[in-house]
Amino acid sequence: MFYQILLQIFQKLNNERTVSAAYHILRGKRSGQTIQDVGLFQLHNYFGLLPKLPRATFDEAVSTFLQYSWLIMQESGHYSMKKLGLQRAAQTPTFLFDGWHYRGNEHVFFARLSLVVQSLSYQKEGIRSFSPISKDTQVQSWVRAFLQDQLYQSGHLQQQLLDECLRVFATLAVSESNKQLALYRLSGYSLPGWTWQQLSSERKETVLDSQLAFIELLHTLLNEVHATNNYPLLGKIAEEVRVKALLTDSTQQTAYLYEQGYSIEQIVQIRKLKQSTIEDHLVEIAMNEPNFSIGPYVSYEEAEKVWQASKQYQTKKLKALHEVVNDLSYFQLRLVLAKGEV
Structure with a gap:
């Protein structure tokens, strides 16, 4: 998936920018030039998808593209896509990312959801003390307040949240294997979530590709939650995750x-x-x-x-x-x- 995303970005920037422009877009660089490139070349979906993308990983992909004769590099750092690269880019699928509106905040949403699920799982077993899946103190404080507001001790919250999750997942135009990523990343009583290494091995792909599939799933889910009032609990968990102030x-x-x-x-x-x-x-x-x-x-x-x-x-x-x-x-x-x- 990473290669396919890069091909799509390179195709749109073809002959116009250096390869570094694509790197800055994926990292979500908040510079005037990168922001303008996003608008000029309609690359909103990919903005800020990978805020921590190592330059070495990006450069390795560019080297692979050169070896495959998908790109030609100029001394200035500008590039041109060769016929084979353009053909490959044309064969890539349409992705459902919405990086422009989330910029990595989708992980905040899932951290909250994960800790809520873990907390409810332990509460059901009557265990009050456990090691939280999220070490982020802000996430922990948010979840603590959320559970108290929802009167979690009554026992109704588990079923309500499950119902919402089942309903929203049924609406998503995402493959079943990608939907399962969320399930396998969740943890509960005596049931730890899978690591990215385990998931990527099971899916026979790179860790980065598994993570990108997960991000696409979260973006799709969040857009569905924000589009209607049908998911009050998930909507609460997703509050302030979507970026509203689009200007620097x-x-x-x-x-x-x-x-x-x-x-x-x-x-x-x-x-x-x-x-x-x-x-x-x-x-x-x-x-x-x-x-x-x-x-x-x-x-x-x-x-x-x-x-x-x-x-x-x-x-x-x-x-x-x-x-x-x-x-x-x-x-x-x-x-x-x-x-x-x-």
């Missing part, structure tokens, strides 16, 4: 000033930042805020010219587009690309 912290400050009517020049003075930084922020806002208008900076006709040039020359490279539409600044070009086709 600094961009949010610029957005607030912009909404107050301040110009770019005034925001530069107020925030004591470079104009290029404030322009980066506006590009990020254009990408994420549907109601943000680029009209004050670019006319409809100018935006149309940019997209025509992008299609004609099959590129989103700013330098190449600037040579064609040279009456627009790089900032204006970036705004148009970030906002999307007119």
